[in-house]
Amino acid sequence: xxxxxxxxxxxxxxxxxxxxxxxxxxxxxxxxxxxxxxxxxxxxxxxxxxxxxxxxxxxxxxxxxxxxxxxxxxxxxxxxxxxxxxxxxxxxxxxxxxxxxxxxxxxxxxxxxxxxxxxxxxxxxxxxxxxxxxxxxxxxxxxxxxxxxxxxxxxxxxxxxxxxxxxxxxxxxxxxxxxxxxxxxxxxxxxxxxxxxxxxxxxxxxxxxxxxxxxxxxxxxxxxxxxxxxxxxxxxxxxxxxxxxxxxxxxxxxxxxxxxxxxxxxxxxxxxxxxxxxxxxxxxxxxxxxxxxxxxxxxxxxxxxxxxxxxxxxxxxxxxxxxxxxxxxxxxxxxxxxxxxxxxxxxxxxxxxxxxxxxxxxxxxxxxxxxxxxxxxxxxxxxxxxxxxxxxxxxxxxxxxxxxxxxxxxxxxxxxxxxxxxxxxxxxxxxxxxxxxxxxxxxxxxxxxxxxxxxxxxxxxxxxxxxxxxxxxxxxxxxxxxxxxxxxxxxxxxxxxxxxxxx
Amino acid sequence: xxxxxxxxxxxxxxxxxxxxxxxxxxxxxxxxxxxxxxxxxxxxxxxxxxxxxxxxxxxxxxxxxxxxxxxxxxxxxxxxxxxxxxxxxxxxxxxxxxxxxxxxxxxxxxxxxxxxxxxxxxxxxxxxxxxxxxxxxxxxxxxxxxxxxxxxxxxxxxxxxxxxx
Numbered sequence: 001x002x003x004x005x006x007x008x009x010x011x012x013x014x015x016x017x018x019x020x021x022x023x024x025x026x027x028x029x030x031x032x033x034x035x036x037x038x039x040x041x042x043x044x045x046x047x048x049x050x051x052x053x054x055x056x057x058x059x060x061x062x063x064x065x066x067x068x069x070x071x072x073x074x075x076x077x078x079x080x081x082x083x084x085x086x087x088x089x090x091x092x093x094x095x096x097x098x099x100x101x102x103x104x105x106x107x108x109x110x111x112x113x114x115x116x117x118x119x120x121x122x123x124x125x126x127x128x129x130x131x132x133x134x135x136x137x138x139x140x141x142x143x144x145x146x147x148x149x150x151x152x153x154x155x156x157x158x159x160x161x162x163x164x165x166x167x168x169x170x171x172x173x174x175x176x177x178x179x180x181x182x183x184x185x186x187x188x189x190x191x192x193x194x195x196x197x198x199x200x201x202x203x204x205x206x207x208x209x210x211x212x213x214x215x216x217x218x219x220x221x222x223x224x225x226x227x228x229x230x231x232x233x234x235x236x237x238x239x240x241x242x243x244x245x246x247x248x249x250x251x252x253x254x255x256x257x258x259x260x261x262x263x264x265x266x267x268x269x270x271x272x273x274x275x276x277x278x279x280x281x282x283x284x285x286x287x288x289x290x291x292x293x294x295x296x297x298x299x300x301x302x303x304x305x306x307x308x309x310x311x312x313x314x315x316x317x318x319x320x321x322x323x324x325x326x327x328x329x330x331x332x333x334x335x336x337x338x339x340x341x342x343x344x345x346x347x348x349x350x351x352x353x354x355x356x357x358x359x360x361x362x363x364x365x366x367x368x369x370x371x372x373x374x375x376x377x378x379x380x381x382x383x384x385x386x387x388x389x390x391x392x393x394x395x396x397x398x399x400x401x402x403x404x405x406x407x408x409x410x411x412x413x414x415x416x417x418x419x420x421x422x423x424x425x426x427x428x429x430x431x432x433x434x435x436x437x438x439x440x441x442x443x444x445x446x447x448x449x450x451x452x453x454x455x456x457x458x459x460x461x462x463x464x465x466x467x468x469x470x471x472x473x474x475x476x477x478x479x480x481x482x483x484x485x486x487x488x489x490x491x492x493x494x495x496x497x498x499x500x501x502x503x
Numbered sequence: 504x505x506x507x508x509x510x511x512x513x514x515x516x517x518x519x520x521x522x523x524x525x526x527x528x529x530x531x532x533x534x535x536x537x538x539x540x541x542x543x544x545x546x547x548x549x550x551x552x553x554x555x556x557x558x559x560x561x562x563x564x565x566x567x568x569x570x571x572x573x574x575x576x577x578x579x580x581x582x583x584x585x586x587x588x589x590x591x592x593x594x595x596x597x598x599x600x601x602x603x604x605x606x607x608x609x610x611x612x613x614x615x616x617x618x619x620x621x622x623x624x625x626x627x628x629x630x631x632x633x634x635x636x637x638x639x640x641x642x643x644x645x646x647x648x649x650x651x652x653x654x655x656x657x658x659x660x661x662x663x664x665x666x667x668x
Contacts, residue, residue: 167559170552171515171552177548178552190529221585397621398613398635401612404605408652417597418597428586455544
C-alpha cells in the first residue's frame with residue numbers, strides 16, 4: 001500500500017507542468033537521437049547532461065530518463081527503414097525489420113516496434129516499482145565492504161560476460177579508475193597524479209570530460225568513417241488499417257513480447273550486459289520457441305517485437321541498480337549517476353529515504369514517458385522519416401560544437417576541453433583496435449566511490465583482505481565476482497574437453 | 504592493423520609505467536593506523552594495466568586476436584583524410600577559442616565543415632553557422648549564467664551583457 005501512495009505522489013510530481021514539458025522534449029530528442037544512425041542514448045545523455053543545469057535535479061533526471069527511453073524507441077526507425085541500426089541496442093531489430101520493409105510492410109514493422117517498446121517499457125517499470133523499494137531497504141544496511149564488493153561485481157561482469165577481448169577490457173576498467181584518482185586525495189588531502197604539474201589536473205578529471213570525449217568526439221569520428229556508402233530508404237504509408245492490423249499482430253506474438261520484456265529487464269540489471277545483448281537474447285529466444293522459426297530473418301513480426309520490447313525493458317532494468325545500490329547497469333546510467341553527483345545528490349539507497357521526491361518523481365515520469373514515446377512515435381513517423389534524410393554533414397559539426405560547449409561548462413576550464421579532445425581522439429584510435437570503452441566510463445564514475453570504500457574496509461580490518469569473503473552479504477558477492485573474473489579462463493579448458501561445443 | 508596493434512600496446516604499456524611512477528609520489532604501501540597510502544590505488548591499478556598490455560603483446564605474437572591477424576590497413580586513405588580534416592578542424596576550433604572566443608570559433612568551424620566538407624549550399628551553411636551561436640549564447644550565457652570564453656571579442660559583448668544580464 002505504501003508503494004502505491006508513494007507512486008501516486010510520484011505521478012503528482014511527474015504531472016507538474018515543467019516536468020511534463022521536459023518529458024515531451026526529452027522523448028522527442030531521444031527519438032531523434034535514437035533514429036539517427038551512429039547516435040544512441042549514451043551519446044545523447046553525455047552531450048546534453050550539461051544543458052540540464054537549467055532545471056532542478058528532479059526535472060533534469062526526468063528529462064534524461066525520457067531521452068533514454070525515446071532513444072530506445074527511435075533506434076527501431078532507422079533499423080527498419082534504412083537497415084542500419086539507429087543505435088547498437090536496435091541491432092537485432094534489423095534482422096526482421098529490414099526484410100519486412102523490403103516486402104513493403106514497413107508501416108506494420110514500425111507500428112509493432114513502437115507498441116512492443118511500449119509494452120516492454122511498461123512491464124519493466126511495473127517490475128521496477130515492485131523491486132526497487134525492498135532492494136533499497138536491504139541496501140541501506142550495506143557498509144564499505146558490501147559497496148566495494150558490489151563494485152567488484154560490476155567490473156567482473158564486464159570481464160566475464162561482455163565477450164570483448166579480456167586484457168583490453170581489464171585495461172579499460174583500470175585506466176578509468178586511475179583517471180578517477182587524479183586530483184586531491186580525499187583521505188590525505190594531498191594532490192596526486194598532477195601530470196606535468198599542469199594546474200588543471202588539481203581539480204581532477206571530470207567524468208563528463210571522458211564521457212563527452214568518447215561519445216561526442218571519438219564515436220562521431222568513428223561513425224563518419226564507417227558511414228561511407230549511401231543507404232536506400234524504404235517507403236512507408238500509414239493508415240488506420242495499418243494500426244489495426246498491427247494490433248492483431250501484437251495479439252499473435254504475445255509470447256515473444258512477454259519473454260522479451262522479462263528477459264530484457266533482468267539482463268538490463270547486469271552492468272556489462274544492458275540493452276544490446278538483452279535484445280539479441282530476446283531475438284534468439286523468440287526464434288527458438290516460435291513455431292515458424294524458419295520465417296525469422298525473412299520478415300517475421302515476432303522478430304521485431306521481441307528485441308524491441310527487450311531493449312526498452314533493459315533500459316529500465318539498468319536504472320534499478322543505479323537508483324537502489326548506486327551501481328549503474330549500463331554506460332548511459334553511469335553518466336546519469338555522475339550527473340546526480342553534479343546535482344548535489346548522493347547516489348545509493350539513502351535516496352529512497354532522503355530524496356523521495358526525486359526517486360518517485362523519476363519513477364512516475366517513466367510511466368508518463370513511455371506513453372508519450374508511443375504516441376509521439378506513431379503520430380510523427382513521417383517527420384522522423386524526413387529527419388532520417390538529414391545529411392550527417394550537418395549533424396556531425398553541430399555535435400562537435402555541443403561537445404565543445406558541454407565539455408567546457410561543468411568546470412568552466414579550457415584545460416578540460418583540450419583533455420576531452422585528447423580522450424576523443426585516443427578513444428577513436430583505440431576503438432579501431434577493439435578496446436572496449438564503456439568500462440572506462442563506468443570506472444571513472446565509480447572510482448570516487450570504490451576507492452574510499454576499499455581503503456575504509458581495509459583500514460577497519462587492518463589490511464586483511466579476507467573480510468571481503470567472510471562478511472555475510474559481501475562474501476557471496478565477492479565470490480560471484482571472482483567466478484565471473486575467472487570465467488573466461490575456463491573457456492579454453494571447456495573447448496579442450498568438450499570439443500563438440502566449439503562448432 | 505597488425506602493426507597498429509603492437510604500437511598501441513607498447514604505447515599503453517609506457518603510459519602504465521608512467522602512471523605507476525607518478526603514483527609513487529605518494530606512499531603506495533600500508534601506513535600504520537592510516538590504511539593504504541594515497542598512491543596505492545592508482546599504483547596497483549597501473550600495474551594491472553601493464554600486465555594487460557603484456558598479455559595483449561603475447562596475443563599479438565601468437566596472432567590470437569582479430570586486430571593482430573588483420574591484413575587490412577589501420578587507416579586507409581579515406582580514414583586518414585577524414586581523421587585530419589575532421590580532427591584537425593575540431594582542434595583548430597578549440598585552439599581559436601583562446602583567441603577569438605567560442606562565438607568566433609564556432610561559426611568559423613561550422614562554415615568550414617558545412618561548406619567545405621559537407622558541400623552544402625551557402626544558405627544552409629550560413630543559417631546553421633549563424634543560428635547556432637545565437638542559440639548557445641541565450642542558453643549558456645543568459646539562461647545558465649555560464650559565461651563562455653570570448654577571447655579578444657569580449658568588448659563586442661558588453662552591450663549584450665548590460666542589456667540581458
